[in-house]
Amino acid sequence: MGFIDVIKERAKSNKKTIVLPETEDRRTYEAAAQILKEGIANVVLVGSEEEVKKGSEGLDISGAVIVDPAASDKTAGYIDKLVELRQKKGMTPEQAKEILLNQYLYYGVMMVKMGDADGMVSGACHSTADTLRPCLQILKTKPGTKLVSAFFLMAVPDCEYGANGTFVFADSGLNQNPNPEELAAIAASSAESFQLLVQEEPVVAMLSHSTMGSAKHADVDKVVEATKIAKEQNPELKLDGEFQLDAAIVPSVGQSKAPNSPVAGKANVLIFPDLDAGNIGYKLVQRLAKAEAYGPVTQGIAKPVNDLSRGCSAEDIVGVVAITAVQCQAE
Numbered sequence: 001m002g003f004i005d006v007i008k009e010r011a012k013s014n015k016k017t018i019v020l021p022e023t024e025d026r027r028t029y030e031a032a033a034q035i036l037k038e039g040i041a042n043v044v045l046v047g048s049e050e051e052v053k054k055g056s057e058g059l060d061i062s063g064a065v066i067v068d069p070a071a072s073d074k075t076a077g078y079i080d081k082l083v084e085l086r087q088k089k090g091m092t093p094e095q096a097k098e099i100l101l102n103q104y105l106y107y108g109v110m111m112v113k114m115g116d117a118d119g120m121v122s123g124a125c126h127s128t129a130d131t132l133r134p135c136l137q138i139l140k141t142k143p144g145t146k147l148v149s150a151f152f153l154m155a156v157p158d159c160e161y162g163a164n165g166t167f168v169f170a171d172s173g174l175n176q177n178p179n180p181e182e183l184a185a186i187a188a189s190s191a192e193s194f195q196l197l198v199q200e201e202p203v204v205a206m207l208s209h210s211t212m213g214s215a216k217h218a219d220v221d222k223v224v225e226a227t228k229i230a231k232e233q234n235p236e237l238k239l240d241g242e243f244q245l246d247a248a249i250v251p252s253v254g255q256s257k258a259p260n261s262p263v264a265g266k267a268n269v270l271i272f273p274d275l276d277a278g279n280i281g282y283k284l285v286q287r288l289a290k291a292e293a294y295g296p297v298t299q300g301i302a303k304p305v306n307d308l309s310r311g312c313s314a315e316d317i318v319g320v321v322a323i324t325a326v327q328c329q330a331e
């Protein structure tokens with residue numbers, strides 16, 4: 001079984017309820033039909049009966065729950081709660097009502113916040129910034145976590161590297177230019193996510209254009225500092241750096257460029273120095289190596305809510321929903 005098949009089986013073993021708010025997008029219905037058919041999760045679609053009927057024409061989504069913000073008796077409570085949460089930022093009851101009746105993404109986040117759904121997946125037709133901003137504003141970080149970050153689960157076909165071709169790539173979605181402390185936090189969270197989702201020991205590489213001092217630059221210094229912090233804060237973790245990508249994942253190159261590192265050549269969690277590298281890197285592997293790419297999956301947020309690339313397929317949405325359901329099981 002491939003990575004995503006295992007995740008789907010885990011999701012089915014203890015079904016969770018996931019909101020899909022993007023009912024203006026046909027891929028949402030195609031994914032919902034597949035999720036229901038396979039029994040991966042209970043599905044909530046946000047929209048009017050009429051919108052959903054029109055958008056899902058020809059698909060069997062009869063098992064989905066449809067929640068219409070304009071008709072639901074929960075909406076008034078969501079408005080009050082949103083005002084309470086965002087009052088200090090200037091949110092008025094009128095604004096909260098306008099947002100919740102018209103922006104289904106916000107409605108989905110409020111359903112999760114209020115415990116009316118376990119998790120949410122959105123982002124097929126909203127940018128990452130527009131998807132994650134309301135999640136961060138309303139749900140906030142998990143207790144004990146300062147930074148929310150985002151990763152991709154990459155399943156590369158016919159690949160002997162990583163965990164049989166499965167990797168976590170981080171941060172590929174959220175933090176644009178993390179400082180050393182933030183990069184160290186991203187590494188620690190990514191190791192935890194890898195353990196939860198891949199169920200193998202994480203081996204974490206801090207990536208750079210330099211391996212163990214082979215290049216000199218402020219960008220390299222940042223990764224060296226992040227590696228030092230991450231090691232100090234997580235002495236139990238298999239984590240090392242700084243590495244070029246080949247030294248991190250290819251055993252023979254790791255052996256020649258960093259012979260004394262327990263991580264070189266064996267990494268399955270790749271920590272990119274910034275979002276340019278992380279986002280470009282995952283898209284290169286997805287498009288050129290034809291890897292499955294699931295995400296951006298968030299970590300460090302108070303409840304499981306995950307994003308999608310606007311370039312995603314319905315099958316990608318199904319995969320991210322299954323991953324979200326497994327994160328919900330771990331809550």
Ligand SMILES: CC(C)(COP(=O)(O)OP(=O)(O)OC[C@H]1O[C@@H](n2cnc3c(N)ncnc32)[C@H](O)[C@@H]1OP(=O)(O)O)[C@@H](O)C(=O)NCCC(=O)NCCS
Pocket residue numbers: 089128129130132133136137141146147148149172173174175176279296
């Ligand atoms: C997500 C993003 C939009 C947030 O930035 P922003 O719009 O400037 O919003 P703010 O900085 O005001 O943050 C909004 C809230 O989220 C919180 N927040 C932002 N980033 C956070 C993080 N990484 N961890 C925890 N909380 C965070 C802020 O504290 C703030 O909370 P508050 O409103 O209660 O004070 C921004 O980080 C971003 O654009 N990231 C890149 C996304 C992207 O384009 N990715 C590429 C494609 S995948």
Ligand SMILES: CC(=O)OP(=O)(O)O
Pocket residue numbers: 123126127128172173279295296308309310311
């Ligand atoms: C993850 C990502 O790159 O998202 P989008 O394609 O929506 O910008």
